[in-house]
Amino acid sequence: MLIIGIDPGISGSICFFDNGKILKVIEMPTMTDGKKNKKQVNGAQIFNEISNGIKNFEKKDVKVVIEQVSAMPGQGVTSMFNFGQSFGILKGICSAMQLSMYFVRPAKWKKYFNLINSEKDASRTRAIEIFPYFSSELSKKKDSNKADAILIASFFYETYKIADY
Template sequence: MTAAPEICIAAIDPGLTGAICFFFPALSDRVSVEDMPVVNGEVDVSILARRIRQLAPTFIVVEQVGPMPRDGCRQAFGLGTAYAAAKATVTLCTVPLHLVTPQVWKRHHRLIGADDPKEAGRALALRLFPASAEHFARKKDHNRSDAALIAAYAAAAITSGRAE
C-alpha cells in the first residue's frame, strides 16, 4: 500500500512587492514564504518558475487583482504586468491554477472591516504559522502574510471543495 502524495499549496500575492508562499497542510504551523523575485523592475519569471519546479506544488492559487481607483497609471500597469507574469509562469509550469479575489480570501479570514487590514493579516499569519514567525516579523512583511493567508484559505476552501 503506497502513501498518498503530500499536498503542497503555493500561493502568490502578485506585484513587484508581492510574495510566494509554499504550504504543506501536513505541517500546518509553518510555511515557506519568499518575496516576489524581481529584476530590473519586473517579475523574474525564470526564478519564479525555478522555485515552482523545485517545490512541485499540487496546485497554485494566485490572487486575482485589478486596478484600484486611486492607483496611478504606472502603478496599475506594473501590478497588471506582475499579475500576468505570475499567471503565465504558473501555466507554463503546468501546475493547476486557481484564482481568488482579495475579497473572498479576506472574508474567509475575517479581515474585511479591520481598522488596519494589513497589520491584522500579519498578526493572523503570526498566530497561524508560529514556526515561521521570522517571515512576518516586520510591518512591511504584509505581502508575505497575504501570500500565506491565501495558501491557508486554499487549504481550507479549495481542498474541501468549498471554494467560491
C-alpha cells in the same frame, strides 16, 4: 497536496504550503528594469523557485492559488500596468509548467480570516496567530505581503474541499 499561495505584484510573495504547514515563503523575485532602476518581477527566477518548490511532488498534487487582482481607484496607470504585467507573468509561468491554477479575490480570503476593512498589517498579525512557529519570518511590517501569501494558501487549504473552484 502542495499549495502555492501567491500575492502578486512587485512587493508580493510566494508561499509553499503542504498539508496545513508552511514549507517556505519568499518575497517576489524582482530585477531592475531600464535606466530609472524601476523594478519588475523576474520571471526566470519565479520559474526556478516554483520548479524547486514542486520537485518532490507530482504535478497533479500541486495547486497554485493566485490572488485575483484588478485595478484599484486612485492608483496610477503605470503602476496598474506593472501590476497587471506581474499577474500575467505568473499566469504564463504556471500555464507553461502545466500547474492547476485557482484565483481568489481579496475580499473572499480576507472575509474568511475576518480581515475586511482592517489595516494592511492585520494579515501579518493573523498569520502569526495561526502559525506561531513562523512568527520570526513575519517580524517586520514589510512582511505583511508574506502573510498575505500564507493566508491565501491557508484559505485554499481550508476551503478547497467545499468550495466551487
